[in-house]
Amino acid sequence: MLAAVYHGPNDLRVEQVDLPKIGPGEMLVKVISASICGTDLRIYHGNHRMYPEGTVRIPGHEVVGTIVELGSNVEGYQVGQRVFCAPNTGCGHCQQCITGNNNLCSQYDAIGVTSDGGFADYVRIPANSVRQGNIIPISFTVDPAVAALMEPFACVLRGQNALHIQPGEVVLIIGAGPIGVMHIKLAKARGAGKVIVSEPIADRAEQAKRMGADKVINPTTDDLKKALLEESNSRGADVIIVAAPVHAAQEAALDLAAISGRINYFGGLPKDRPTINFDSNLVHYKELVITATTACSTADCWQVAQIVNSGLVDLSDVVSQRFPLSQAVQAFAAAEDRKSLKIVLEP
Numbered sequence: 001m002l003a004a005v006y007h008g009p010n011d012l013r014v015e016q017v018d019l020p021k022i023g024p025g026e027m028l029v030k031v032i033s034a035s036i037c038g039t040d041l042r043i044y045h046g047n048h049r050m051y052p053e054g055t056v057r058i059p060g061h062e063v064v065g066t067i068v069e070l071g072s073n074v075e076g077y078q079v080g081q082r083v084f085c086a087p088n089t090g091c092g093h094c095q096q097c098i099t100g101n102n103n104l105c106s107q108y109d110a111i112g113v114t115s116d117g118g119f120a121d122y123v124r125i126p127a128n129s130v131r132q133g134n135i136i137p138i139s140f141t142v143d144p145a146v147a148a149l150m151e152p153f154a155c156v157l158r159g160q161n162a163l164h165i166q167p168g169e170v171v172l173i174i175g176a177g178p179i180g181v182m183h184i185k186l187a188k189a190r191g192a193g194k195v196i197v198s199e200p201i202a203d204r205a206e207q208a209k210r211m212g213a214d215k216v217i218n219p220t221t222d223d224l225k226k227a228l229l230e231e232s233n234s235r236g237a238d239v240i241i242v243a244a245p246v247h248a249a250q251e252a253a254l255d256l257a258a259i260s261g262r263i264n265y266f267g268g269l270p271k272d273r274p275t276i277n278f279d280s281n282l283v284h285y286k287e288l289v290i291t292a293t294t295a296c297s298t299a300d301c302w303q304v305a306q307i308v309n310s311g312l313v314d315l316s317d318v319v320s321q322r323f324p325l326s327q328a329v330q331a332f333a334a335a336e337d338r339k340s341l342k343i344v345l346e347p
Contacts, residue, residue, distance in 0.1 A: 003120035004328035009046025024072045025127030029065035033144040034118035036335040061087035063118030064147040086134040086301035103295040145344040154296035154304040156182045162291040167191030172237035174198045175244030176208035178341045254282040265292040
């Protein structure tokens with residue numbers, strides 16, 4: 001089969017590899033769509049801890065496909081069924097796993113991260129993933145490229161679940177990349193009264209407007225705090241989502257938040273500079289709630305599947321370009337152009 005294989009930093013090769021063989025409890029999925037995310041870009045550049053020197057592996061963890069083979073002892077699935085593959089599988093018995101937070105398991109596995117993933121014609125789903133419910137049915141009425149976005153959308157859902165957005169509230173989203181625009185869509189669906197976006201890149205600012213932002217502000221040319229106060233009756237933002245790995249943005253959120261505001265540090269900072277200047281007096285006197293979320297659990301993915309299958313949130317315009325698997329290297333370049341949103345490979 002054809003696959004895009006990581007051979008080292010900046011060395012992604014499209015080549016023929018052996019078709020995966022499945023064992024008891026496993027399944028083989030023919031990939032229809034697999035989208036590229038920031039984690040894949042870090043992998044590509046050799047900056048992911050699960051890809052140490054010498055690793056040769058197929059990335060790709062945002063995967064939708066069709067079941068073509070079931071191993072022995074697999075129940076509840078049928079050949080020909082369209083499915084989304086929730087990537088993160090925990091050990092199943094630690095405190096995080098049994099409370100539904102398998103994304104925080106210290107011994108997690110993930111297709112495309114610790115095992116071969118979906119940038120290929122076929123992907124093998126390990127028995128532990130099948131057993132723990134990581135394979136989620138998808139309606140045939142949903143565009144597979146859109147369904148492939150369910151993993152990042154589940155991360156967005158997890159972030160907003162921690163914020164408890166209430167109808168009518170003012171939501172500030174800092175950063176209008178793929179994650180930021182999905183935050184716009186979900187905040188609107190939750191009843192946010194006004195969604196304001198801070199984004200300095202002109203193309204992304206225009207995309208944010210098309211995605212439903214009520215106001216988009218360029219923080220490099222305009223006074224973000226002044227504009228926010230004008231849009232919020234001088235209160236500030238009830239909810240702030242920092243969807244960009246920027247130190248200054250995380251620091252500024254404390255000042256931009258309304259009294260009793262909630263903040264989510266959604267984007268992690270570079271590991272070589274992980275600290276910020278944190279004004280704890282602002283947190284204390286404004287009674288702010290600071291949260292952070294990372295990745296998504298299998299439960300988050302099931303909830304997102306219900307949202308996507310129902311059509312409550314339309315993610316179709318988040319898909320910027322589609323590439324055949326044979327053009328995977330070009331697809332990765334497009335994913336880094338800072339203009340496109342989500343890039344999807346279609347084997």
